[in-house]
Amino acid sequence: MPKPFESTNPHTGEVVETLEPMSEAAVERALAAAAEQAPRWAEQGIEARCALLRAAAKLLRERKAALARIITLEMGKLIGEAEAEVEKCALVCDYYADNAGAQLADSPVASDASRSLVAYQPLGVLMAIMPWNFPFWQVLRCAAPALAAGNPLVLKHASNVPRCALAIEEVLRDAGAPPGVFQTLLIDAKTAEGVVADARIRGVSLTGSETAGRRVASIAGEHLKKTVLELGGSDAFVVLEDADLELAVSTAVKARFLNAGQSCIAAKRFVLVDAIAERFLEAFQAGIAALSPGDPLEDKTTLAPLARKDLRETLHEQVEASLGAGARLLHGGKSLDGPGWHYAATLLDQVTPGMPAYEDELFGPVAAVIRAHDEAAALRIANDSRFGLGGSVWTMDAARGERFARQMACGCAFVNGMVKSDPRLPFGGIKDSGYGRELGTPGIHEFVNAKTLWVG
Structure with a gap:
């Protein structure tokens, strides 16, 4: 039965x-x-x-x-x-x-x-x-x-x-x-x-x-x-050297941690060119640290729990495996004490190929940072995924952003905006x-x- x-x-x-x-x-x-x-x-x-x-x-x-x-x-x-x-x-x-x-x-x-x-x-x-x-x-x-x-x-x-x-x-x-x-x-x-x-x-x-x-x-x-x-999806959030960093960072926090990161089109892989990586990371980490876990019925709570216990366990295994393979933990990386299935907002740096944080979909409040030398490397990294749902690129040059977005291997690409679904626009993916x-x-x-x- x-x-x-x-x-x-x-x-x-x-x-x-x-x-x-x-x-x-x-x-x-x-x-x-x-x-x-x-x-x-x-x-x-x-x-x-x-x-x-x-x-x-x-x-x-x-x-x-x-x-x-x-x-x-x-x-x-x-x-x-x-x-x-x-x-x-x-x-x-x-x-x-x-x-x-x-x-x-x-x-x-x-x-x-x-x-x-x-x-x-x-x-x-x-x-x-x-x-x-x-x-x-x-x-x-x-x-x-x-x-x-x-x-x-x-x-x-x-x-x-x-x-x-x-x-x-x-x-x-x-x-x-x-x-x-x-x-x-x-x-x-x-x-x-x-x-x-x-x-x-x-x-x-x-x-x-x-x-x-x-x-x-x-x-x-x-x-x-x-x-x-x-x-599934493992959307790239690409930040080029001429991006509006304040806008990119504030959007990055929302794009990753909305719904406790449990979204197919959440930004999951943050691809940063070297020229702005440290400045972006400093502000991004501060934004993540300001998130407040708690009762999702209360307005003061800004980080929700995961939906099920097994989802939290799987996510933590992926984080631990990535750290074991050389990723650097900047924030979080653990389950939170107390009842329910809360997990700390987590930031991983120095993520590289072969790690779960690079290869797989992390369905929860974990942001993976991947460094890129320049725009060409950033595009290669963005497309180096078996997934192809969404992606975004951040640059003050709209024409440059559109050229980059056209080359992203995904079903929906956004320039200077968070990937989202809209009743007026077709939505879906390619590859896996x-x-x-x-x-x-x-x-x-x-x-x-x-x-x-x-x-x-």
């Missing part, structure tokens, strides 16, 4: 609630309801589907305080960050409510026909497999375009955020989603594999680990299903960071049939 789902407070380590997994019969009923609803939802028309998103945005804003508290108590995010996450979910619902009609409109094409065009039609029931680190945003950035395009959705959320999963379902249901259009499946990974393979599922969007991505892609590929994968795009027009086109119509 699958184990119950435990909603645990990362600040205290206490179990808040235990929920039973769905039975096989319940999963079957959910899939049957989604499949039955698929043609009906497609026939609703774009205006009716977008009305659902507008209503959902309104409810998200009305319930923001309560929903943010669920996020904080379940995965440990600072309460202010949790409130901002809920607001961002409302924004993505508004964005697709306002733009899906144009994005899905027939696209005329000149050909040898009297009339030819591309029509964008829904694929059918989709499955979303989502992570815990942004438990509302990751779901809604997938669900909003999918629902607008006419695809019902079933959600398999991370096992440690079941209350978030059910709260999202409640918001969409209260916003007017017909039965079967959006459903949360409280199931384990093994059961989820069976759902991926089910003939009623026509596409899968996964945000998560490399291991999960490879497994899901393998099953979906065997059954000839479309997938979008947003996996996955494939496909979410958000923007490419995001809503991922799970539609771009059908050619030729009229003689």
